[in-house]
Amino acid sequence: MAELDGLVAVVTGGGSGIGRACAEAFVGAGARVGVLDIDPGDGTDAVLPVPADVTDQASLDRAMAAVAERFGGIDIVVNNAGISSVGTVADNDDAEWHRNLDVNVVGIARTTKAALPYLRRSSHAAVVNTSSIAATAGLPQRVLYSATKGAVHAMTLAMAADFVGEGIRVNCIEPGTVDTPWVGRLLARTEDPAGERARLEARQPIGRLVAADEVARAVLYLASPASGSTTATALPVDGGMFGLRLPRA
Numbered sequence: 001m002a003e004l005d006g007l008v009a010v011v012t013g014g015g016s017g018i019g020r021a022c023a024e025a026f027v028g029a030g031a032r033v034g035v036l037d038i039d040p041g042d043g044t045d046a047v048l049p050v051p052a053d054v055t056d057q058a059s060l061d062r063a064m065a066a067v068a069e070r071f072g073g074i075d076i077v078v079n080n081a082g083i084s085s086v087g088t089v090a091d092n093d094d095a096e097w098h099r100n101l102d103v104n105v106v107g108i109a110r111t112t113k114a115a116l117p118y119l120r121r122s123s124h125a126a127v128v129n130t131s132s133i134a135a136t137a138g139l140p141q142r143v144l145y146s147a148t149k150g151a152v153h154a155m156t157l158a159m160a161a162d163f164v165g166e167g168i169r170v171n172c173i174e175p176g177t178v179d180t181p182w183v184g185r186l187l188a189r190t191e192d193p194a195g196e197r198a199r200l201e202a203r204q205p206i207g208r209l210v211a212a213d214e215v216a217r218a219v220l221y222l223a224s225p226a227s228g229s230t231t232a233t234a235l236p237v238d239g240g241m242f243g244l245r246l247p248r249a
């Protein structure tokens with residue numbers, strides 16, 4: 001039997017990058033998947049694309065109902081949608097702080113709230129939040145993003161405490177720099193994209209960027225009954241950045 005046979009997952013931000021890799025890995029493991037995204041892409045028999053914005057509670061409530069109606073319930077939520085502003089506290093204004101907090105932090109609360117009635121009916125309920133190495137690494141020019149991802153780590157532990165009695169597990173992943181369209185966009189904005197990419201690769205002890213599929217495999221583990229005794233954890237998928245704390249390039 002495949003790891004997610006018979007289970008239904010919802011992946012926010014599933015239209016691109018890590019979220020898309022999660023949706024593909026989940027389908028490969030036997031799940032049916034609702035992809036919730038402002039740009040959700042195309043569907044298949046096992047993938048229902050649903051336009052939804054994690055800053056809009058009503059769109060999330062409608063999306064969960066659509067996924068449950070199509071696939072018969074919801075067992076797994078991957079809170080992956082995220083955005084990032086660059087700069088120091090001197091560069092970011094109030095509107096940018098509120099926008100990043102709204103998507104990266106409150107978006108997880110809204111999405112999980114919308115899914116809760118369905119998770120409560122599942123016997124394999126799991127939530128996987130997407131934090132980042134930025135929660136712990138002290139990355140320059142990422143103060144706003146780091147604050148939101150630190151909050152995701154903290155709220156993962158609190159959510160796990162709130163729902164452990166109901167059999168709903170809550171964990172998060174903390175990726176290093178992952179090869180996704182997001183990183184491509186950041187590199188394209190620099191003066192020397194190839195040099196900046198080499199610097200990012202050297203920053204990770206394994207000497208390369210993390211592949212989106214490697215993150216998806218970690219999410220799949222935390223979402224699957226195979227990790228049934230694991231809750232309130234943060235799993236780094238970061239090429240050794242957190243554990244080795246080597247001097248960075």
Ligand code: NAD
Nearest residue numbers: 013015016017018038053054081082132175177178180182
């Ligand atoms: P990506 O830009 O490739 O994909 C993000 C997806 O989220 C897009 O499809 C986008 O449309 C969607 N999205 C954005 N705002 C949304 C909203 N308000 N409502 C619904 N969907 C929305 O990015 P990615 O690199 O795959 O990143 C995914 C997650 O992983 C983010 O939370 C990010 O912080 C986290 N992360 C990424 C990296 C990395 O290096 N790429 C590292 C650590 C953590």
